[in-house]
Amino acid sequence: MSMAPDPGKRLRRIVIVGGGTAGWMTAATFGRFLHDGVTKVTLVESDEIGTVGVGESTIPQIRLFNRMLGLDENDFVRKTQATFKLAIEFIDWRRIGHAYYHPFGPYGLDMDGVSFHAYWLRLKAMGEAADLADYSVQSLASHKSRFMRPIEQRNSPLSSIAYAFQFDAGLYARYLRSFAEARGVGRIEGKITGVDLNGTTGFVESITLADGQRLEGDLFIDCSGFRGLLIEQQLKAGYEDWSHWLPCNRALAVPCESGGSRKPVTRATARPAGWQWRIPLQHRCGNGYVYSSDHISDDEAARTLLANLDGKPLAEPRLLKFTTGRRKKFWDKNVVAIGLSSGFMEPLESQSIHLIQVSISNLMALFPDRTFPQVEIDRYNALMTFEFEKVRDFLVLHYNATERNDSPFWDYCRTMSVPDYLANKIEIFEAHGRIFRDNLELFNDTSWFAVMIGQGLEARGHDPMADVMDAGELRQRMEHIRTTIGNAVETMPEHWDFIARNCKADPVAMAGA
């Protein structure tokens, strides 16, 4: 009964198809964990095929990934031209002229088992609440362009600072490449020209490169981007189209010289037919206009983008086309799709790299041997479907909850029907301002509250439990929270000073993009 597992069933070779952020994050993870020499890991990439990565913005979970690899954070920041991120700043989303922050850390603090949100709603009903941002260290620090890492001092609001980064995705991939190669991951340069499937099982057996080289594998990771070279073109996994909920289908991206705001934030500014990102790096600034081609021409989008830069453009705007949605199967037979090959949603909440990370951690939790049990593959697909759908619903909220009626694009978004899960979440919020997080859902109560309030949703009432506290005491405690946070933020260093002191990158030779 207690038979040792058959080591003969272990994977002998894993082939990762495609470099870029997805490919090298996966390769680095394998390099970190599969270090006993039994499983050989090879990554195939072509220098001819460009990668989509531009300036990338992340969420705090990226720090867990980096820590799992054992990366030194200051070194990583220097090598990827990174800046710090405490929040996303949303401009013109609710209505033109309006702005709000979606911070990474919680608002205020819960009192007597009742959420801070409920107390804030009550104070607001009394007409005495300050702006929500004033009760968040992250929002306030963002507003004042300040940054520091959390300190270990339990009663200080500075202990709860959660942060992420903006970095150059191309440099991050390069950084992880040297990590992975140092740990035995092989890299082969070349274009893929053929794929062989097993006639009986339909498993991928090998890929052939342009130079005739044939690479066999037990497991293939498809990091080939939008086109899904293996998962779609060979295995026909299918694609679930979400463009009725997320209608943007193009993006124009361009880097420009640094200038303007030094806030530790990614900025998302709503535009007539979509929205524009601004991702500040140390050496330049990444920008892009995500839009719906039904509502604006490419030329007009390019004009809008170029008219809204903080500095001189450093390259021609580059056009990307996509369809929002997800692969129907993320894992099929012996192919797992990670990155854009698994699905695409616009990076409105900086979730792209996080979805790669979740794919990797679910794959590690269900790491296969050569028997590839269907029950494990099904579980992986169920976990990933949940992850994608919950993120999708959060994104759809941003478009749907708006007062904007100044363009056909926003009219469409404001009046579209939304997924049931989101509709239910909005209804529950509108009753008494309550939010329930499904257990594994990525975005937590703070995130939903920030965006729901930011986008102008109104709760008809608040949690009756918040009425138990005497009004005078409530006023006093809320004011105390606000001033404590205000005072703490005043002690924080300026964002770029912090970088200069701790993790300043080398200047780059600016030979175009």
Added chain:
Amino acid sequence: MSGSDRIKSVVIVGGGTAGWMTAAALSRALDRNTVRISLIESDEIGRVGVGEATIPPICTFNAMLGIDENDFLSKVQGSYKLAIEFVDWTRLGHTYLHPFGDFGVDIEGVKFHQFWRKLRGLGDASSIEEYCVPAMAARLGRMARPVPDPRTPLSSMRHAFHFDAALYARYLRAYAEARGVVRHEGRIADVALDGESGFVRSIAMADGRTIDGEFFVDCSGFRGLVIEQKLKAGFEDWSRWLPCDRAVATQCEAGGELTPFTRATAREAGWQWRIPLQHRIGTGYVFCSTFISDEEARATLLANLDGPPLVEPWFLSFTGGRRSKFWIRNCVAIGLAGGFMEPLESTSIHLIQAGITRLLALFPDRGFDPVEIDEYNRLMTSQYERIRDFLVLHYKATERNDTPFWERNRTMEVPETLQRKIDLFRRAGRMFRYEDELFADANWLAVFIGQNVMPETYDPLVDAIDIEAVRDKLQRMKTLIRRTVETLPTHRQFLQTHCAAAPPSAPRTSAYRA
């Protein structure tokens, strides 16, 4: 926005553990100056509560009320619980522990039990219990509360309690009454509904009084006086998976060691609980009436006591399952009125607590928004179903084929959600916790391994890690745990030092009988 729409009166229908836990929690959370809380109970109607075993979240509930643990234990004849011991479940003569607390520690991001499984394949006979601090303390009859210092194994102690449920209800009654809850003694004659809306308007008492309310909590037990008899919530019957439908219970004198664990012993047509309190032992036989008569069950129970019985055994009937809706209009059912599952994993009080916590999170105003009521029902349904699956596992994963009852259980078809868990674990020891699920990986692991659902293989990532280094690490871990546990006081000593109860004064009566 505030004020006019707020609920001004809550009526709790029924005392007992559910009623008084609800009363205590509401009196803690609501403003006594603006909300009137009443509780109706009749001394004529007995309580189902016998000796009760709990799980660690009860500590959170008590802390929420601000209850001092030592004071509480001394008043309810309480003892500590570190685990459940399952005897004869896997096969006759076999025993395992389901402890509170984790097994070992993960290594390089890979789950501990995966290494244990590999070493087992290589001939290492260590029991997984040897890597769990509360399990070892339970085995050796020792007790300590957890300490915050993460460097000592004692940081991973976790505990719950055994106590006399009627004394706990009395304790909470004093708490609630001191915070303004008004108790109405008497029998209920009728429940009046609003002719138009169907909302509950008032309770008519047998002596002619009428008790009005805006919000009603049905804690009337199995029968569901309001939720079922008036509001016709309906019941989802789970007896195809949990076939036991009767129990015979008694109390006996304590004898021998005071174990810091509950014992559940499988019998020919069900199982017997044993709950040690400071002053006596509560015990009972949960059985399926299709397979055994009341007389036989009673005889089996009496033949398996630690000491002389203190009361005549009494019988209870039930159906495993849940109310189709827990909350309808202005009435929410908490406790047995909401559903029943046998106390195999000591979940009865926890389900009360789960009902209360979610009620507090969704506490209504007089608008009674259907969206919030639906959310409550959804959350509680998932809570019940996941616990059901965990209980069903105990019956299903067995080698026993010595009686028709076990033959039936072993071969039954289980809920699809459970079957998937079993398949994933049996293949390579994989576990995934479902949304909002009470029991965590460590709980499932204990029962899977205990009932011999042995993974065919282990996580392939284990092979990338030097197994000799792991073997050394595990050896050191095992030794450290055992040495640490051996320095602890015995359970009895610990109780005497911190929370000894007064010997029961009144002569025992049949006050607890249903």
